[in-house]
Amino acid sequence: MTTNNITPEELWARQQISPLDVDYDLWNERRASIQTFSRISQSCIFTVDVFKERYDFASDNFATIFGYNPTWIKTIRKQGDLLEERIHPDDRAQLVEHQIEHGQFIYSLPREQRNDYQQIFQFRMLNVRQKYVNVISRHQVIQKDKKGKAWIIMGVMDLSPDQTPMERIKRTVINRKTGEILASTVVPxxxxxxxxxxxxxxxxxxxxxxxxxxxxxxxxxxxxxxxxxxxxxxxxxxxxxxxxxxxxxxxxxx
Missing domain, CATH: 1.10.10.10 (Winged helix-like DNA-binding domain superfamily/Winged helix DNA-binding domain)
Structure with missing residues (x-):
């Protein structure tokens, strides 16, 4: 498994999003809708701002289900990689590899196809009872900038119905337009x-x-x-x- 020593942050930077192409008034309205939905959803919902390279929002369920400090969750934009801290260390390293590999795959595509894919992960996360449980996390682009570049990414995380002990994360990539399911290209x-x-x-x-x-x-x-x-x-x-x-x-x- 090789990633050419590229970091996720370096891949994000390749978007080269201009501040002139992001409309935060528009996004603030849409974020408010997501926040409203999160209060009635049983899922853990988060968004990532690719332009600012930080978490943009995380729902209160992260505190309820996984034991995060509620104040930290409400101030997620100041907390860096807070959400990663309760992922199993082995799985966290694999997630970084997959994120880099997916970024390299995305940048190999024509620009108009780069936002068509959803990644689905299953990995281990420490819950409020301090036990590792399997979770399913779905990630996809939900907001593009004015030039069609990925700007806001949303993740929806749920407890997995399959709690069989696992040693490696599971990952699926789906083309949301065609329904095509892609195997991970990081298989040796x-x-x-x-x-x-x-x-x-x-x-x-x-x-x-x-x-x-x-x-x-x-x-x-x-x-x-x-x-x-x-x-x-x-x-x-x-x-x-x-x-x-x-x-x-x-x-x-x-």
């Missing part, structure tokens, strides 16, 4: 699965045996078993249960 190149290998692993996850997969895909059982061996070798695991878990954590099974 030697662990990338072919289309056929993904197809077979998905069928294994559904409970199909090798002979049933062979019949369904019109392959020989020898070929299916070879694919199974390749999947285990690529993902560096000992059995298909571990293979499924690892592939899901990489976001290459959906």
């Amino acid at each position: 190149s030697n662990q990338q699965l072919t289309k056929r290998e993904k197809e077979i692993l998905l069928l294994i996850r559904r409970g199909f045996l090798s002979k049933e997969i062979a019949f369904k895909l019109n392959l020989s059982i020898y070929t299916v078993n070879n694919h199974r061996k390749n999947i285990l070798a690529k993902l560096n695991v000992d059995n298909v249960i571990e293979a499924i878990n690892r592939a899901e954590s990489y976001g290459i099974l959906y």
Whole structure:
């Protein structure tokens, strides 16, 4: 996993948003609407100001569910990276890698397509009872500047219905216009699965045996078993249960 030593802040700076292209009167009105909604929502909602490179808003549920100081939450614009402090340290490092990788992906696209994507993460966060719980956090651009650049990003965080212990964060990227689901490109190149290998692993996850997969895909059982061996070798695991878990954590099974 490489990011060329680029930081998220450096990627944000590439937007080169001009103060002439951001309308804070307009945003203050829209922020007020989000604040009103947050008071009736059970989710934890936050916004990030890319131009000012800081958090712009965080809902009171961060105090209720995760034990943050309510005063800090209400003054989030002065608190730096406050929201990150209760993320599991291992997951926090992975999140930074994913944010950088996503930024590099976004800047590889034509400008008119850069704001079309939503990232969905599952990671561990310390709750009000001082226990790590799995949360799902969805991030997307909700306000652009006058030239169409990403200006305000919103995150919506909820407790995950899946509280199975996890060692790696899970990440999915969705094109909001087309519905296309993208696997994370930070999967090491030697662990990338072919289309056929993904197809077979998905069928294994559904409970199909090798002979049933062979019949369904019109392959020989020898070929299916070879694919199974390749999947285990690529993902560096000992059995298909571990293979499924690892592939899901990489976001290459959906």
